[in-house]
Amino acid sequence: MSNFYFGECDTVELAKKYGTPLYVISEDYIKERCDEIKHDFLLKYKKTMAVYASKAFLTKEMARIIAREGLGLDVVSGGELYTAVKVNFPMDKIIFHGNNKTEEELELAIKNNVGRIVIDNLREIDLIEKTAEKYDKRVNILFRISPGVNSHTHKYISTGQVDSKFGIPLDDNIIHRGIKKVINYKHIKLLGFHFHIGSQLFENDTYIRAVRVIAGLMKEVKDELGFITKELNTGGGYGIHYAGKGERKPLKYFTDAIMGELEKCCTEYNLERPLLMIEPGRWIIGEGGITLYTIGTIKNIPGVRTYVAVDGGMPDNPRPSLYSAKYEAVVANKILDERNEIVTIAGKCCETGDILIWDLKVPKIESGDILAIISTGAYNYSMASNYNRIPKPAVVMVSQGKDKLIVKRESYDDMLKNEI
CATH class of the missing domain: 3.20.20.10 (Alanine racemase)
Incomplete structure (x- = not known):
């Protein structure tokens, strides 16, 4: 079992099925x-x-x-x-x-x-x-x-x-x-x-x-x-x-x-x-919720830091920017691999402060990997916004190995529906 399981569900498969970012609730x-x-x-x-x-x-x-x-x-x-x-x-x-x-x-x-x-x-x-x-x-x-x-x-x-x-x-x-x-x-x-x-x-x-x-x-x-x-x-x-x-x-x-x-x-x-x-x-x-992201750009600044960007950030989790909240995370498709690199997880917003996790230990990381941030059940979905016109993620409920969609992913048209 080389992938990260949550609520007895394979989170990598959940990411494939529903897309990312994705809130998963147990x-x-x-x-x-x-x-x-x-x-x-x-x-x-x-x-x-x-x-x-x-x-x-x-x-x-x-x-x-x-x-x-x-x-x-x-x-x-x-x-x-x-x-x-x-x-x-x-x-x-x-x-x-x-x-x-x-x-x-x-x-x-x-x-x-x-x-x-x-x-x-x-x-x-x-x-x-x-x-x-x-x-x-x-x-x-x-x-x-x-x-x-x-x-x-x-x-x-x-x-x-x-x-x-x-x-x-x-x-x-x-x-x-x-x-x-x-x-x-x-x-x-x-x-x-x-x-x-x-x-x-x-x-x-x-x-x-x-x-x-x-x-x-x-x-x-x-x-x-x-x-x-x-x-x-x-x-x-x-x-x-x-x-x-x-x-x-x-x-x-x-x-x-x-x-x-x-x-x-x-x-x-x-x-x-x-x-x-x-x-x-x-x-x-x-602790009954996690958020799944897909890793995109990896930017290494020699002697300084490696930034790993995900397809979400402040809009789906404003707490690190708001409260300096700290989170743990795992690379869901490499859960058993040795964590011998240190990276900073960056969001995709046009804000320098859009950093989800500073100095996270991870295995060899690549674009396309799935990152699971832990303990995001509270004050993530409820505080989500459309900053930078980014649609809000879907929410999936899992139980005993079964999954069901409880909130649909927002579309661009959903964001514009009230505008004249």
């Missing part, structure tokens, strides 16, 4: 992570809920899988919500986020009876009340709180600090005002609070600190306003392996710590433990 891997969530969280603890953070990767087929696995869906835009609507995803299991929801998006959410709307700022309260009154609905909400906890991650994906575009700051004049306001509204029901402290986190200490902060808020609003917190959503952000340091940890490393601290705080503050929610996204899908 349904088996997704199911394994969902099983872990069920076994180590949902069945282990009472009053729990898990939702998939769909911004990591969302297609109609992915939404169907999540529904079949019994998880909920976290959406952050009208487009993500509309995708869920089109596959008849259970609306009561949808949580609608966003720091600047439009009136149209809120109308779509309320009209379709989403389970919860997470309020990111007090402006949204009146918009929700007005829309809910229009459709004669009662809307469940959570307040997103900025707990003031700094996480150990890239500044672009840190979200729980005081200076954040997300959430309501822990200021009595703001949060207390919001709670007082919604308590008296006819069409809004406040269930509790939400926080998200960042992404690609490998330690549980920041979650523990954030839970203690929010538990303090729960006690405060009970004592001063008489509000009983029924739900606490602790977000996601659990890290996965890309390249170098950092290995994906078991879910229970995070959830046991979160639950332990919450129960401890509730006992200390004489509070009823609320329903605890988590929102993993990348942790479910990230």
Whole structure:
């Protein structure tokens, strides 16, 4: 078996069948992570809920899988919500986020009876009340709180600090005002609070600190306003392996710590433990995806570097340019060959920064070889663009040696269809 297999499928054959660049997603891997969530969280603890953070990767087929696995869906835009609507995803299991929801998006959410709307700022309260009154609905909400906890991650994906575009700051004049306001509204029901402290986190200490902060808020609003917190959503952000340091940890490393601290705080503050929610996204899908490319130009600059160009780049994976993200890769048709050369994998865009991997160890490499970049399931397809007028790749789902197309490759005409 000299080729690289993924989901029991020969990736070289997949490249021949569907062309490159090609996103390949393992349904088996997704199911394994969902099983872990069920076994180590949902069945282990009472009053729990898990939702998939769909911004990591969302297609109609992915939404169907999540529904079949019994998880909920976290959406952050009208487009993500509309995708869920089109596959008849259970609306009561949808949580609608966003720091600047439009009136149209809120109308779509309320009209379709989403389970919860997470309020990111007090402006949204009146918009929700007005829309809910229009459709004669009662809307469940959570307040997103900025707990003031700094996480150990890239500044672009840190979200729980005081200076954040997300959430309501822990200021009595703001949060207390919001709670007082919604308590008296006819069409809004406040269930509790939400926080998200960042992404690609490998330690549980920041979650523990954030839970203690929010538990303090729960006690405060009970004592001063008489509000009983029924739900606490602790977000996601659990890290996965890309390249170098950092290995994906078991879910229970995070959830046991979160639950332990919450129960401890509730006992200390004489509070009823609320329903605890988590929102993993990348942790479910990230390592369950790869991207296949065909190698084209090989440019050797003596004494400096060898650039190996592939037929994709920034448009299908902007993360290296955006976050300096690091990836691992293998030459799929030479998986057993000795890796004794060092090359830099370059994308095909007219950008000096379009580099996918610096200094990758590879075997003797040639034009026409197939390169497989690992752990591209999250924030690759979902962040893809048509920069340089490059069509978006197809997406193939694999499971137990079988493959099926779930997103067609974009054509030039597809890119132009909305232009006049």
